[in-house]
């Protein structure tokens with residue numbers, strides 16, 4: 290069976306130290322891969338050097354998003370009228386992914402803007418993702434789409450894993466797949482194991498956190514032993530991003546990897 294590979298999400302983990310120091314901290318804690326949503330405040334060469342010095346693989350980055358509290362805080366792929374900003378964001382994401390040797394770019398969907406119908410926003414989303422898929426073709430970077438739960442992100446453009454999978458299928462399932470985040474799936478849909486199995490062949494990346502508080506696996510309501518057994522049994526060979534808020538310190542909280550994920 291395939292060995293599971295965990296990536297430290299440096300936006301969420303190792304926040305005990307400054308962002309620049311999180312690479313070494315992740316490597317010292319035993320991680321060999323990292324992800325973070327937004328590399329854009331840093332020069333690619335600096336990030337590449339930090340990855341290299343720490344011996345880490347950059348697993349995933351996101352396309353640029355607006356600041357918290359702004360209409361594009363969860364991405365702009367579904368926002369009519371911002372097509373050129375969306376395209377510039379994809380270009381920037383691909384440029385960083387290339388510089389960091391990162392194989393996955395999360396094209397973040399966005400929140401349906403006030404005054405825009407859901408159908409109109411969804412149609413814009415599909416058209417933008419199709420453009421991004423064409424643009425990424427031949428770059429070596431694959432795109433991922435994530436359904437985010439509507440309790441935390443009200444109005445998010447994607448309703449479900451099924452809808453995300455249908456968009457990936459429509460625009461080219463060889464280069465666009467799912468970022469399946471078990472936290473969002475549990476909050477909005479449940480039925481984790483069956484849903485995972487249904488879409489396993491579309492999943493390019495997984496993320497974990499346990500509701501209700503989005504802490505480490507094993508701190509909340511998900512039956513992780515069964516979930517990880519299903520992931521192993523599927524032959525999943527991608528990374529699993531640790532995108533959670535440590536309950537009481539990052540390193541102190543890593544024990545779940547030897548207990549619920551073993």
Ligand SMILES: O=C(O)C(=O)[C@@H](O)CO
Nearest residue numbers: 326351397435470496532
């Ligand atoms: O919030 C999440 O879940 C994510 O994976 C983020 O990268 C979305 O921006």
Ligand SMILES: [Mg+2]
Nearest residue numbers: 435470496532
């Ligand atoms: Mg996520």
